[in-house]
Each structure stands twice: as structure tokens, then as C-alpha cells.
Amino acid sequence: MNIEWSALGSVIIWGILIGAGLPALFALGVKTLAVPAGPDGERHPSLGRRVGAWTCFGVIILAIVGAVAFIASGGH
Amino acid sequence: MTETILLVVVVMTALAFDFTNGFHDTGNAMATSIATRALKPKTAVLLSASLNMVGAFLSLTVAATIATGIVDAGLVTLEVVLAGLVGGILWNLITWLFGIPSSSSHALIGGIVGAMLAAAGTEGVLWGGLVAKVMLPALLAPIVAIAVASIGTALVARLTRDVPQDMNEKSFRWGQIGSASLVSLAHGTNDAQKSMGIILLALIAAGAVPEDSGVPFWVIFSCALAMALGTYLGGWRVIRTLGKGLVEIDSRQGMAAETSSAAVILLSSHFGFSLSTTHVATGSILGSGVGMKGADVRWGVAGRMGLAWLITVPAAGIVGALAYWIQGVVGGDAGAFVSFGLLVLISAGIYLVSRRKPVNHTNVNxxxxxxxxxxxxxxxxxxxxxxxxxxxxxxxxxxxxxxxxxxxxxxxxxxxxxxxxxxxxxxxxx
Structure with a gap:
């Protein structure tokens, strides 16, 4: 009986980095876009905020593409 | 001739297992999206079914092995596979009736182990492998998933506490749909291939295809279709338990839970420490309750699930052993038919019992x-x-x-x- 403890350790560490990090990044993006609504009832975040938020979302989209590639490559 | 008839029965049973697999596991990916209304129930199961179908075609690295390292591969016969499938299907249906998410692959392994015990005695089972590859991961998977999802949820809740609720809902529903889709895709690739592997193994054993054969297209197509159909019909009872029974979740928790599931499932297969999708998904949902201040986790419900996971292998094993015994007593083709017939009868019975208190897309939430x-x-x-x-x-x-x-x-x-x-x-x- 051999449990691969090192593999389990890797799953936990990377799991926390990716599995908890990506939601946090998404939350950061949402928070960045959450400026008070203007007189017309719409939110108008500044260009800087929009660039910042979409950088967050961009990283997430890259992660999703990477995950699909991983599934397709038969790693799963 | 005899082999041909047995082969047909095994292929049909493998497809039936594939169907219950999709049916039973829809909730792993979609329960949270349904519970938070990120998707309408019917839309969610349609999306999940489509992605399962795509996933089944996406990667074709099918290994023609079942329960590798858990039973002695040299002793696996078509009769053992058939009895094992019967055990797996019936355990899937029973747990579905009680709305308990339990691992389909563990049910199949349990069925095969039970049939193997009946066929070859304790020699045929590699007990060390059973503990290391099945039992311990079943305990570890939810712990890992709870840790990841609770950290993710806590971070998300902290970052978004000043964001207006309507904006949170709107944004995180998108994130939730994306992450749930990944879980569905991974499930389609992973689990449809198990059934493909069984059918391929049966075809090789019966001499219908050469030993080094790839998977015939009709096998890929029928497995993908059976799983997608099962997913679309939706195991609403299991979805309800996962989405509403464990913890009341909002879309932020749902997004954190599904991302945790996707990450842990993919990482665990990358690092060669395969964890059951069901155990990971359940743990992630629990974790999303642990990480959210003020959320009530129904640990009683979670405890019942944990119990079901522990008895999955022995319970499916008993059914598998019984099925093998019946096949042996009746003998030959007739044995396979009797086993298959009993499976159909009992499945119909379980379905009828479920109609007394139906759970479907109208009352799942x-x-x-x-x-x-x-x-x-x-x-x-x-x-x-x-x-x-x-x-x-x-x-x-x-x-x-x-x-x-x-x-x-x-x-x-x-x-x-x-x-x-x-x-x-x-x-x-x-």
C-alpha cells in the first residue's frame, strides 16, 4: 500500500493557489468595476479600472483555455 | 455464438451504467448553478449534457482496463464485468433514490470487486490497491476540496463585501456558469471513457476486434449519447441535495465551489492522485459554506453522505457478488439474461418508488x-x-x-x- 503523499501535497498547494486564487481574482475584477452608479443609473468605471478588471478576467480566461487544452490532451 | 450473446448483454449493460453515471453526476457540475438560479434547471442540464457529449469526443486516450491495480486483471472475465456493472448500476439507482451523491466509479469498482470475490475468492482482489486507490481518496477528497473552497469563498466574500448585491449576483453568475461548464467537460471526458474502456475490453475478450484495436466510432458515439441522455434527464434528487441540502449558497459561493471542484479534479489527475468528481464536488460545496460567515452547513446531511461513501464499495460489491452467483447458478447465456432481466426489473421497481415523491425541475429548488x-x-x-x-x-x-x-x-x-x-x-x- 503506497499513498503518494507528495502528489497529494501538490494537489493541495496548487489547488489552493488556483482553485481559491482564481475566484479571488474574479472578485477583485468585480470589485474594481463596482463604482457608484451615475445619474443615468449606469456604472461608468474609469478606463484604468476597466483595464485593471479585464486584466483579472483575462488571466481567468487564459486559465480556462489552459484547462480545456489539458482535458483535450488526455491528461485527464 | 455464446460469446456474441454475452457480448451484446455486456455492451447494453455498460451503456446502461454510462447512463446512470450521467444521470447520477449531473449535480456535481450543475447543482450550484441551479440553486443560485444562474441557470434555469432545464437549461443547466441541457448545457451539462452537451458538454458531457463534447467531452466524450474531446480526448480519446481510452485505456482498456477496469479497476487497474484493484483486481487481478488476468482474472477479469466478461461474466465478472457484467456482474460488476449490475452492482454499480443498482447502487447508483439506490443512492439516487435517496438523493445521495455517491461516486459512480466507486460503485463500479465495488461491483467488480464483489463479482471478483465471488469468482476467484480473496486472491483476485488487490487489497492494498483498494485501500490506497479507493478508500483513502474517498476520505481525503472532501477534505482537500473543503480546504480549497472555503479559502476561495472567504477571499471572495471579503473582496466583494462592499460591492452591491445586484452586481455581485450578475457578475458571479457568469463566473459560476463558466466554472460549472469546465466540471461538466472534465466529467464527460473522464467518465464516458470508463464505459468506452469496458466495452472495448468486452469486444477484445470476445474476439470481435483485434487486441490492439482503437475504440470503434459507434462505441464512442453510443457512450457519449448514453451519458448525455442520462445527464439531460437530470438526477434531480441528487441535484437537490447538493444545491439545497448541504448549505444555502449564493452565486459567489457557487462560483468559488465550482472553481475549486474544477481545479482540484484537474490537478489531481495531473499529479496522478485521482479523486472522485463526486467527492470533490460535495466537499467544495461544503467548503463554500464553511468559508462564508453566517452560512449554516447541514453537517447531518453531509454525515449521511460520508456514510454512504464508506459503504459504496461493500454495498455495490454485495450486489455484484450476488449477480455473479445468480449468473453461475443459472449458467451460460441464460445466466447473463437472468442477471440482465433482474437488473431491468429492480431498476423499474426503484423508478416506481421514486414516482411516489417525484423531484424534478419544478421543485428542485x-x-x-x-x-x-x-x-x-x-x-x-x-x-x-x-x-x-x-x-x-x-x-x-x-x-x-x-x-x-x-x-x-x-x-x-x-x-x-x-x-x-x-x-x-x-x-x-x-
Whole structure:
């Protein structure tokens, strides 16, 4: 009986980095876009905020593409 | 000739298992999206079914092995596979009846182990492998997933605490759909291949294809279709337990839970420490309750699930052993037919029992505590008490009230799954 403890350790560490990090990044993006609504009832975040938020979302989209590639490559 | 008939029965049973696999595991990916209303129930199962189908075609690295390292591969015969499949299917159906998410692959392994014990005695089972590859991961998977999802949820909750609720809901529903889709895709790739592997193994054993054969297209197609069909019919009972039974979740928690599931499932297979999708998904949902301040986790429900996971292998094993024994007593083709016939009969029986208290897309999101399903007023009051998402979404309460009323209507008529009027009502409202 051999449990691969090192593999389990890797799953936990990377799991926390990716599995908890990506939601946090998404939350950061949402928070960045959450400026008070203007007189017309719409939110108008500044260009800087929009660039910042979409950088967050961009990283997430890259992660999703990477995950699909991983599934397709038969790693799963 | 004999081999041919046995082969046909095995292939049909493998497809039936594939169907229950999709049916049983829809909730792993979609329960949270349904519970938070990121997707309408029917839309969610359609999306999940499509992605399972795509996933089945996406990667074709099928290993023609079952329960590698758990049973002695040299002793696996078609009869053992058939009995094992019967055990796996029946355990899947029984746990579905009770709305318990349990691992389909563990059920299959349990069935095969039981059949192997009946066929070859304790020699045929590699006990060390069973503990290291099945039992321990079943305990570790939820712990890992709870850790990841609770950290993710806590971070998300902290970052978004000043963001208006409506914006949170709107944004995180998108994130939730994306992450749930990944889980569906991974599930399609992973689990459809198990059935493909079984059928390929059966074909090789019967001499229908050469030993080094790839998977014939009809096998890929029928496995993908069987799983997608099962997923689309939706194991609503399991979805309900995962989405409403463990913890009341909002879309932020749902997004954190599904991302955790996707990450842990993919990482665990990358690092060669494969964890069951069901155990990971359940742990992630629990973790999303642990990480959210003020969320009540129903540990009693979680405990019952844990118990079911522990007995999955022995229970499916007993059924598998019984099936093998019956096949042996009757003997030959007739044995396979009797085994298959009993499977159909018992499955039909379980289905009939389930009709007494149907759970479907109309009532999958009802409040979990039975006393709270009385009417819309109580539901609204309850939402305010627990602070869940309906508080901010009066239309959702209307839909919920409709669902409650419709369920009562359906309780009078026997057919409820496919009736259209309610679907249109929900869609008009939402």
C-alpha cells in the first residue's frame, strides 16, 4: 500500500493557489468595476479600472483555455 | 455464438451504467448553478449534457482496463464485468433514490470487486490497491476540496463585501456558469471513457476486434449519447441535495465551489492522485459554506453522505457478488439474461418508488426543510432570516411560489417530468 503523499501535497498547494486564487481574482475584477452608479443609473468605471478588471478576467480566461487544452490532451 | 450473446448483454449493460453515471453526476457540475438560479434547471442540464457529449469526443486516450491495480486483471472475465456493472448500476439507482451523491466509479469498482470475490475468492482482489486507490481518496477528497473552497469563498466574500448585491449576483453568475461548464467537460471526458474502456475490453475478450484495436466510432458515439441522455434527464434528487441540502449558497459561493471542484479534479489527475468528481464536488460545496460567515452547513446531511461513501464499495460489491452467483447458478447465456432481466426489473421497481415523491425541475429548488414549503409568504420570510439571494430578487420568490403550486398540481397528475406548461411559466417569469 503506497499513498503518494507528495502528489497529494501538490494537489493541495496548487489547488489552493488556483482553485481559491482564481475566484479571488474574479472578485477583485468585480470589485474594481463596482463604482457608484451615475445619474443615468449606469456604472461608468474609469478606463484604468476597466483595464485593471479585464486584466483579472483575462488571466481567468487564459486559465480556462489552459484547462480545456489539458482535458483535450488526455491528461485527464 | 455464446460469446456474441454475452457480448451484446455486456455492451447494453455498460451503456446502461454510462447512463446512470450521467444521470447520477449531473449535480456535481450543475447543482450550484441551479440553486443560485444562474441557470434555469432545464437549461443547466441541457448545457451539462452537451458538454458531457463534447467531452466524450474531446480526448480519446481510452485505456482498456477496469479497476487497474484493484483486481487481478488476468482474472477479469466478461461474466465478472457484467456482474460488476449490475452492482454499480443498482447502487447508483439506490443512492439516487435517496438523493445521495455517491461516486459512480466507486460503485463500479465495488461491483467488480464483489463479482471478483465471488469468482476467484480473496486472491483476485488487490487489497492494498483498494485501500490506497479507493478508500483513502474517498476520505481525503472532501477534505482537500473543503480546504480549497472555503479559502476561495472567504477571499471572495471579503473582496466583494462592499460591492452591491445586484452586481455581485450578475457578475458571479457568469463566473459560476463558466466554472460549472469546465466540471461538466472534465466529467464527460473522464467518465464516458470508463464505459468506452469496458466495452472495448468486452469486444477484445470476445474476439470481435483485434487486441490492439482503437475504440470503434459507434462505441464512442453510443457512450457519449448514453451519458448525455442520462445527464439531460437530470438526477434531480441528487441535484437537490447538493444545491439545497448541504448549505444555502449564493452565486459567489457557487462560483468559488465550482472553481475549486474544477481545479482540484484537474490537478489531481495531473499529479496522478485521482479523486472522485463526486467527492470533490460535495466537499467544495461544503467548503463554500464553511468559508462564508453566517452560512449554516447541514453537517447531518453531509454525515449521511460520508456514510454512504464508506459503504459504496461493500454495498455495490454485495450486489455484484450476488449477480455473479445468480449468473453461475443459472449458467451460460441464460445466466447473463437472468442477471440482465433482474437488473431491468429492480431498476423499474426503484423508478416506481421514486414516482411516489417525484423531484424534478419544478421543485428542485424548494426550501430544504419540509415545514418551509407551505407557501410564498413563508418562503419570503425564511429567505430574509437566512439572508440568501432571494431576499434581493422578488421575482425569484414568485418563480419559487409557482414551482410550489405547480408541484402540488403535479402531485395530482402522475406525469410530471416532461409537461411543458410549467417550463413556459418559469421562463416567462424569469
Amino acid at each position: 424548494d426550501e430544504w426543510e419540509p415545514s418551509r414549503t407551505g407557501g410564498s409568504d413563508e418562503t419570503a420570510a425564511d429567505s430574509e432570516l437566512t439572508g440568501d439571494s432571494y431576499e434581493y430578487d422578488p421575482e425569484a420568490i414568485d418563480v419559487l411560489a409557482d414551482a410550489v403550486v405547480m408541484r402540488d398540481v403535479y402531485a395530482l397528475s402522475s406525469e410530471s417530468d416532461t409537461d411543458e406548461p410549467d417550463t413556459t411559466t418559469s421562463e416567462n417569469r424569469a
